[in-house]
Amino acid sequence: MNQKDVFLFLIVCFFGSLSISAQNVDNTHDGFLHCGTDQQLHKVFAEHPELKAEFELNQTRAEEQDAIDFRNGYQPINSTEKIGNSSQMTPPTYIIPIVFHVIHDYGTENISDAQILDQVRILNTDYRRLNADTISISSTFLGIATDAKIEFHLANIDPNGNCTNGIDRIFSSETYIGDDDSKLNYWPRNKYLNVWVVKSIGNGAAGYAYLPGTAPSASKDGIIIVSTYIGSIGTGNPQTSRALTHEVGHFLNLTHVWGLSNNPGITCGNDGVTDTPVTKGWVTCPAFNASHICNANIEENIQNYMEYSYCTKMFSTGQRTRMYSALGSNLGQRNQLSTVTNWAATGVNNNPPNTCAPTADFLPSDKVFICVGGSVTFDDISWKGHPTSWSWSFPGGTPSTSNDSIPVIVYNTAGVYAVTLTASNSSGSNTLSRTALVKVSSTTAQYSAAQYFEGLESAAVFTNDWTVVNAQGNGWTRVTTAAATGTASVKLTNTESMLGTVDEMVSPSINIDLISNPVFTFKLAFRQRTATDNDRLRVYVSTNCGLSWSQRYSKLGATLSTGAATTSSNFVPGAAEWRTETVSISNVLNSTNVRIKFTFESEGGNNIYIDNINISGPTGINVPDAGIQHFDVYPNPIQEQSIVTFSLEHSQKVNLQLFDMTGRVIAEIFSGTLSEGAHQFPVQGNNFLLSGMYFVKLTTSEGRSATQKLLVN
Template sequence: MKYLLLFLVLVAFIARSQEQVEKCGTHIEEAKLWAENPELEAAYMEMRNIAATQNVTKGNQVYSIPIVFHVVHEYGDENISDEQIYRQLEILNEDFRKLNSDTVDIVPEFKGKATDAKIEFVLATVDNYGNCTNGITRHFSSETTIGDDYSKINQWPRSRYLNVWTVKSMEGGTAGYAFYPSSVEGNNRFRDGIIIRHNYIGDIGTSNATNARALTHEIGHYLGLAHLWGPTNEPGLAGNCAVDDGIADTPNTIGWTACNLAGTTCNNELDNVQNFMEYSYCSNMYTADQVSFIRNILEQEVSQRSNLWTQENLDISIPSGAICDPIADFHANRLLVCQGDQVQFKNFSWRLSGNNPSYTWSFQDGNASDLNAENPTVTFTSPGWKDVTLTVVDNGVTNTIVKEDFIRITTDWPLFGGVHQFDFENNPDYWIIQNPQGLEQEWAVKNDVGKNGGGGIFLNMTTPYQDPIIFSPAYFFNMRRGGSKHSFVTPSMDFSYMTNIGVSFDWACATDASELSQITEKLVIYSSKDCGKTWQQRKVISGTDLVNNGSGWASFRPNQGTTLWDNESFTLPSIGNHVQFKFEYTGSDNSNNIAIDNINISGTLSTEGFQKEDNLSIYPNPTNQADGWDIKYDPSQWGGAKLQLTDMSGRVISSSELPTNQSEYNIKPAANATQGVYILKVVNGEKVVQNKLILK
């Protein structure tokens, strides 16, 4: 029976670990860096040899290391809770002090080698400027979807803190990575620290017990340890038996991605599958020689590791007793809505004590379900950009955030009827520019970037900084353009009685790329008929199809020299009476600028006029300027309905409202109206009808 039980346990371990496809990216990122800087491989070998042979006399020294978690997010699940981070810290300290409960599961051959590293991690309570902190920072940035070295926002001095960044996603599904100390000296110091996906932090919240040891693994790399199968290659390769990790008491192995506790891949010697530096997902130990190695690294000056645990640093970075002020923050489920629609606001305040904080909201022209609720529901009563304010009080301390022009409310009626040509002349203010992150790059209507030298809408993606301070946010401006999204939205249009709707536009776009593989820019056009609640993708132009003006521009601007313009068009069915289009540009780290002009909307009028059941009639039709049109109606059905008269280009000629206390109403054309065909639209709630009118 006990053999059957052991077999079932092994099968469960293997099945669980085989579900995991995400791996550490250290050997991939190190290989890239070593290829660019071949001297780093020799530096690594030198560091490794010293750490493997150095005799540290501080056998009972417990090394305390201040740690800070930088949560990079877009207000989604990746904005993990403080509690999830606190739980991760507990797991780290259990693992590095050999207090983890699953040490009882270590196979007999390695139970005697499992060793307490005598390393502890403590959340910093003072930041790099001397301010109070709980060891957690939060940053709203699209870099959370990139997860590379340039996503390491707001790095604190690595001589004082271990920096950990949590993100939403990483290339290739990588779980996380860290560089060896020898690889991040000098100008590579901005790469120092650990970047890891949010669902590999702790074992609660967005993570789980299977993923909970990923950070223990990455800290191994941060302290110089290689994977058990060697520093640079993939696990599972037969040739890995000839590669060593530099640690004497870890048997050579080809490396594991499954928890086979009986695995022997090299020299018929049992593999240390449960080692934290494996991919087995059943890790629970460091060996004695690994512990000696990482403690020796902490005694080396390489990348300032030897300063982290000094008493002088601990006195600065983690003094006790500080209670930090709260930081108010919030977001909403929609940032573009129709007047009268409900918006769900959510409190994202942080650095709270958990001692019943209170909230007070203020909404410009907004009616809230409860102004003191943590997460209120709001409707806005007028169109336009609206400011929102949140004040949070925690432990008697108040913090307030005001987000100006936070949410755009659109009218509940379309601004244009039918076909229209947007040529960006006279700088109209009805364009909705979406820039929730407050990026320096955003679309703007300019009077000199159009196809024919006039107006157009322009996105400047090039850096405005000259000679920025090294490793400052300005220094990283270009490297953080990749994945950033920049959108503008058209005013609403009525296509109720239109078919064969055509959309066309001109564009000119440039790049700084030196290789075709670097051209990853993308322009996507969406349509919405519910004020941005849902968007349907209509057209995608990307890569070399989008970049039509090549590279070599300092800062590309149309009509300064030879500019190539392209035109794109697509058709739609009749899709509703409140339609908007969104143009969304996704940049790359090599983006230059882009301009768009002449957004033309065309279509075929398909109205059949008022129907008998509509209880509406209009006469005379055709009519003249003096008489206008008389509309007869049932006031119980149409009283209070809105009238809108437009020409065939969609330009509004007049707007009015049917009285509720009469059954006939005269509509006069504007004094400057010319002979031709017009459209009268009658709107009463969800009911919309329209009729073709002729002015003779």
């Protein structure tokens, strides 16, 4: 934002805050619609100058046509393709078949059919001027707030001639950064309006659309929109539920009311539609008499659907005429959408629609790691047609088959098991199998020794004893291209295309109880790609076979990085780029069955490597005062952090402090009552302490004490 923009932004905010106490308040929310359409167009035009030239020519033609249409009083075009409608409402002039492609990773972005149906209802309400809030349209514009007579009907026949309910679901990590690459399973644009629903779009945009003739290719034409902007129910909400009304306006050749050259609030602009006044655009909803910004005596159409504010509720008659022109033009093949032939081809006249056979799909409860004797709940999420019967197969489970829609299955034998669902209704059936889905562990730990050490040198051990959970993209892999010691480590190949993905790696079960004063360390190597990447590594422990996890370590971005510089090329660590990480496991010191989980959340940074996963007692045992045993600090000298370990002969109050050379208390590490047995506490390291010698001192209520030197380099 330059100075001028800041100033203009403040003007908008000023009027925005005025509206709270003024009359005609539409909306006191401070949010507004972030539409990515103009940004996307400028990006495409930079790559395809020929599209820009054609677009500008078409916009000039549309503006000239608008001037003629305006002189003629914006008479609606009489379509010969009206269809009969038994309701009292006048029939629509245009019916556009629509399909929603929900791109999902089994998260909340996999929105329900009901939420999409609610969105279609809102779209048709807005384009037929059936919205209840027309009552609060400014009197200046009430006369031109038009019934656009355009309807959107979910497709009932897909491009292959098969049954559909107009809702398509695709499992893909493309949901995390919604862009043209996320436009999977495109249906021909001359038959359908494609709407892709994703979890998020870069820059916080709610969505974007291509105006006719501006898509870089036919298969990218249509609208992409964030799932929380769909409908007013479920993960949607009423305030933001008109984002698609706005984006469809773009699809039908409407620009923002101030044009498409910049964000709202910057310069007075024109949309090539005569009956919508020149404006800078609005992100707030001031009183109508406070909206005369560009011309002193001309009220601006702040409630237009092509504004950014959340008080929009109308299209103008001029905008309708411009949309009709788009639907009559072969630009972007829009003129083929609303024809008798296409209504038949896409089944939008089917009333009631056919019942489609289901496409089988299901979700386990999070509990895919369980101990022997544990249970897993499976949710049917089949789509396209509602199943009326379910046939499940659960090898290794009890029961091993089920006909419930939400079966609960107990697993009594250790192993890794597949699950199969056949979902059926009167129109047919469909089967989905997911292999290696349920991991059932023995309650007896696989590793029981005085030390646990995994240097990843054995390929068989990593394959057989570790579990890699990789939903999409690259997963944790054993490599011999880098190692802290020996020749092998585990690596996650992390690139910009991994953004948003989560990768897990789970250890075999370990008996920690046999390890005296255990300290958990591992070797890490990681680089950022750019200084703003915030990739995160977390480490968790579980004492119930992975059913639940507690987080013990979390680092991100520059703190996670083990090298000073960022690197855009493929990161392979040198010997000096490995760092020892220490993880406090004070919560599981006496557990006989512990699993460790490494979770990496990618923000598109560079590769990460892990090696030498080690749980062992301190090397040099200090013999302190009676009543306190095994008092030690490790690693020493301190790195990112050290762990203080000790055992108490019996429960008592203790005080654990960090002193500097002068005897000054630097940190109160712990003060309180501890139980008998082993304990450990982290000491934050070299980011917090100046170089030098420090002392960690434990004193007990029995008057005992123990002291250890701690070096900071």
